[in-house]
Each structure stands twice: as C-alpha cells, then as structure tokens.
Amino acid sequence: MNPPSSSFAILGAGLMGRLLAVELARQGHGVDIYDAAGPAAEQSAATVAAAMLAPLAESAVTEPGVVRMGQHALARWPQLLARLAQPVFFQQQGTLIVWHRQDAAEAQRLTRQLQANQRAIPELPGLQELDSAGLNGVEPALAGRFARGLYLPGEGQLDNRQLLAALLHEMQRLHVRMHWHAPRHPDAFAPGEPGQPDWVLDCRGLGARDPWRALRGVRGEVVRVHAPEVTLQRPTRLVHPRYPIYIAPKEDHLFVIGATEIESDDLSPASVRSTLELLSAAYAVHSGFAEARIVEVATQCRPTLPDNLPAIRQQRPGVLEVNGLYRHGFMIAPAMLDVVMEVLGTGRSALAPRFDLNLQLLERQLREPAAPVL
Structure with a gap:
C-alpha cells in the first residue's frame, strides 16, 4: 500500500467525482478535481434528478445487479450522509x-x-x-x-442538490484542490511520472465520449x-x-x-x-x-452505455474510468464508490460480482495507492 501522500486527479465534479474526492481526501490523499462547469454542478446530470432510491420499483426497467446495488445503497447512504458537516434530507418511507x-x-x-x-x-x-x-x-x-x-x-430518497452542496463543502473542508471551468482529458496526465498524479479517475459522464465511443x-x-x-x-x-x-x-x-x-x-x-x-x-x-x-x-x-448498465474500466496504467450510471445515479453511486475504493485499495473488488458489474481491469494487478474501504 502506497503512503498517504498518494495523489489523485479526478475528472468531473458530478456525483461520483465528489463522492470519490471526499472519500480519498478523508483517507489523507492529495486530490485535485477538474470540471468543465462551476461549483454548482450546473452541467451534471445529478443536478436534475429526483434522487429516488427505489430498487424494487426500478427492477421493472433494469437488471438484478443494479437492483442489488440499489439495495446496498439504502444501507450505505445513511452512513455517508452522517459523515458530512452539512445536513442532507434523507427519507426511507417506501x-x-x-x-x-x-x-x-x-x-x-x-x-x-x-x-x-x-x-x-x-x-x-x-x-x-x-x-x-x-x-x-x-x-x-x-x-x-x-x-x-x-x-x-424500505425504499427511499434524498435531496440531490443539498447533497451536491454538502459534498462541495466537504471538499473545501478537506482541502481538495478544485479547478472549475477547467475540463481535462485523461491524456493530459501521465500517472506515476514525476510531478504527475498517481491515479486519474475519469468520472466525466457524457464528457468522456472520446474514450467511451458507445456512450450516449x-x-x-x-x-x-x-x-x-x-x-x-x-x-x-x-x-x-x-x-x-x-x-x-x-x-x-x-x-x-x-x-x-x-x-x-x-x-x-x-x-x-x-x-x-x-x-x-x-x-x-x-x-x-x-x-x-x-x-x-x-x-x-x-x-448511458449500450446495455444501460454502469461500468468501471482501466485501459492504461493509473487511469480508472467510471461511467454509464444512466437513470440510476443516486441509487447506485454508493455501490460504485465502494467498488472503486476496493480496486484502488487491493487491485480487485469482492463486491463487483455481487452487482454483476462490468469491471475491466488490466491483466497485471493494480498498484495500491489507497486504503481499503472501512
């Protein structure tokens, strides 16, 4: 496991980018986050959402793996929200x-x-x-x-805009370096080289159409x-x-x-x-x-990817891409967060098979810059 001085460049400050930035900064890592828009996340799909956490209701239009991710999220969201300094409306009344x-x-x-x-x-x-x-x-x-x-x-919901604002406040509190109106492509970085981040996490959604050719x-x-x-x-x-x-x-x-x-x-x-x-x-x-x-x-x-399912992939060393959250972003984001943290911590994920998640990693074991999720 690398020392706490490991560094991350996160591309995209929507829901996934902010969740990852907060979790990594909390573990003592250096985090820079880049976004094409401003701190209000005005170009993020997460800003225009109902943020419902409804795995059984959504089972009518998605696969069992996504449903299990939603069930996982119902337990994880209260834990994630409890660690934020600002309150976020959360309800679990079905x-x-x-x-x-x-x-x-x-x-x-x-x-x-x-x-x-x-x-x-x-x-x-x-x-x-x-x-x-x-x-x-x-x-x-x-x-x-x-x-x-x-x-x-048992199904629930939260307030999406309160959450995005609370995550922004947490990034500021944890000294995440935020670069607004500053879009970046993964090719702008050389992970592991002197003066470069150890990892690039690409969470740009539709902004990542270049590496994700089939993204729509x-x-x-x-x-x-x-x-x-x-x-x-x-x-x-x-x-x-x-x-x-x-x-x-x-x-x-x-x-x-x-x-x-x-x-x-x-x-x-x-x-x-x-x-x-x-x-x-x-x-x-x-x-x-x-x-x-x-x-x-x-x-x-x-x-959205062709199968309407999320995916995490690594096509070159030090770059991890997270995309395809489709209409289920808030329902599956905690599961995606936990899988990414497992991959960064151990080079593999025990959770991914449970979620039938499309996880594509390089043949050799990944380096380990982050601590496993606790």
Missing part, C-alpha cells in the same frame, strides 16, 4: 404506486413483474397490495382518490414545484401507458415531478407538450397541484 381504473390492466402487469423480481432477489422487501382503506392509511393525502395501490416498503445521452425532463396544499409523504408513481410519472416530495412542500426519457442528447428547454403532460399527471394524482407554483422546468442528459 414508494407508493397508484393508478386510475382505466389503467388497471397495466397495473396488474406491473404487479406481477415486481412480484417475480422480488422472488428472484429475496433480500428485497416484498411489495404490499393495498385496497382503498389500506392506501388511505399509508398515504392520507390520497384518501378517496384511488381504489387500489402498491406499497414498496438519454434526456430527462423534470418540473420542480412548490405545493403547500399537497402533503404527500413519500415518492409516488402513477401507472400510465404513455406517461408514467413520479412525484418525489422534498422538504418544505417542494416536489420533483418527472417521467420523460428521450433517446437524445438535446439539452434545449423542455417542450410545452412534455411539461403539460407532467403537470396534468401530477394534478391527476392530487388536485392540490393546481395551486402549486412552478419553481423550475429543467432538462439534462444521463450518460
């Missing part, structure tokens, strides 16, 4: 899924799929089917609005509203064949509403149609959204 009568067939299909996924991954808490009375007991704000629903216990953007659109009349207590999803939305309640009656997923790297403003559909669907869940105030309509593109 996910609620509701539907209107005309969409009952689609809801039955989804229920069967989630039940099968839960049997395949037994560590997931089982979903609970609710009638009107049970639904009203779980979420009083929806009393009388829906005849049936599903409750997925998947556009998402969200509306943030302030709705004092709405008292939803947990993330709520509406089953719909055309626009199945989610509503994630944050602190102080702030709600993040989203659904759209478009195969495009277009970062232009949201369309009138998609905004109307999001707001109409939210109103269909709770009429109190009629008097909500629109705080923001935002778009961003998530970095």
Whole structure:
C-alpha cells in the first residue's frame, strides 16, 4: 500500500467525482478535481434528478445487479450522509404506486413483474397490495382518490442538490484542490511520472465520449414545484401507458415531478407538450397541484452505455474510468464508490460480482495507492 501522500486527479465534479474526492481526501490523499462547469454542478446530470432510491420499483426497467446495488445503497447512504458537516434530507418511507381504473390492466402487469423480481432477489422487501382503506392509511393525502395501490416498503430518497452542496463543502473542508471551468482529458496526465498524479479517475459522464465511443445521452425532463396544499409523504408513481410519472416530495412542500426519457442528447428547454403532460399527471394524482407554483422546468442528459448498465474500466496504467450510471445515479453511486475504493485499495473488488458489474481491469494487478474501504 502506497503512503498517504498518494495523489489523485479526478475528472468531473458530478456525483461520483465528489463522492470519490471526499472519500480519498478523508483517507489523507492529495486530490485535485477538474470540471468543465462551476461549483454548482450546473452541467451534471445529478443536478436534475429526483434522487429516488427505489430498487424494487426500478427492477421493472433494469437488471438484478443494479437492483442489488440499489439495495446496498439504502444501507450505505445513511452512513455517508452522517459523515458530512452539512445536513442532507434523507427519507426511507417506501414508494407508493397508484393508478386510475382505466389503467388497471397495466397495473396488474406491473404487479406481477415486481412480484417475480422480488422472488428472484429475496433480500428485497416484498411489495404490499393495498385496497382503498389500506392506501388511505399509508398515504392520507390520497384518501378517496384511488381504489387500489402498491406499497414498496424500505425504499427511499434524498435531496440531490443539498447533497451536491454538502459534498462541495466537504471538499473545501478537506482541502481538495478544485479547478472549475477547467475540463481535462485523461491524456493530459501521465500517472506515476514525476510531478504527475498517481491515479486519474475519469468520472466525466457524457464528457468522456472520446474514450467511451458507445456512450450516449438519454434526456430527462423534470418540473420542480412548490405545493403547500399537497402533503404527500413519500415518492409516488402513477401507472400510465404513455406517461408514467413520479412525484418525489422534498422538504418544505417542494416536489420533483418527472417521467420523460428521450433517446437524445438535446439539452434545449423542455417542450410545452412534455411539461403539460407532467403537470396534468401530477394534478391527476392530487388536485392540490393546481395551486402549486412552478419553481423550475429543467432538462439534462444521463450518460448511458449500450446495455444501460454502469461500468468501471482501466485501459492504461493509473487511469480508472467510471461511467454509464444512466437513470440510476443516486441509487447506485454508493455501490460504485465502494467498488472503486476496493480496486484502488487491493487491485480487485469482492463486491463487483455481487452487482454483476462490468469491471475491466488490466491483466497485471493494480498498484495500491489507497486504503481499503472501512
């Protein structure tokens, strides 16, 4: 294991870059972080996200390995947040899924799929089917609005922007050297050479399209509203064949509403149609959204590999690339963090096979500049 003076250059100050910078600096390593944007992470996909931690709900659209990463994250996020100096909203009160009568067939299909996924991954808490009375007991704000629903216990969420700000504060506190509006390519470094970092960690997302030839953007659109009349207590999803939305309640009656997923790297403003559909669907869940105030309509593109799964790879000594977090960034980031720290500490990862993670390392064992994750 190398001495504590090991040095790291991290490219990209989004969610993964900030998590790695904080963990490495905490272990006593020298860390420089470079980003094409500023400290507000305005170009990061993590800024435009609902930050839901919903492995069973997401099992309908992803693979078991990602689901297990999400389950891992539900235990890890409280540990990670507890070490930050600034508070971050975190909630673990489950996910609620509701539907209107005309969409009952689609809801039955989804229920069967989630039940099968839960049997395949037994560590997931089982979903609970609710009638009107049970639904009203779980979420009083929806009393009388829906005849049936599903409750997925144990799932959670956090406030993405509070987290990014808290990680920024932690980087400052730990003396991470931050280089804003300073994009860098891995080829700008010669790891291990005199005056160069021992490791380069490339976490640039879509900014890393040069080394990741097949990387693509998947556009998402969200509306943030302030709705004092709405008292939803947990993330709520509406089953719909055309626009199945989610509503994630944050602190102080702030709600993040989203659904759209478009195969495009277009970062232009949201369309009138998609905004109307999001707001109409939210109103269909709770009429109190009629008097909500629109705080923001935002778009961003998530970095996505051809199989929609994350990957970690090393193509040359001293350079580790982390990418492909797609729509699951906050749900899988702690697992990705722990795998990277294992690789840096020991040259291998015991966690990666559990997550079916695409981990590509050089044939020879990696050098060991960082301590293993404790």
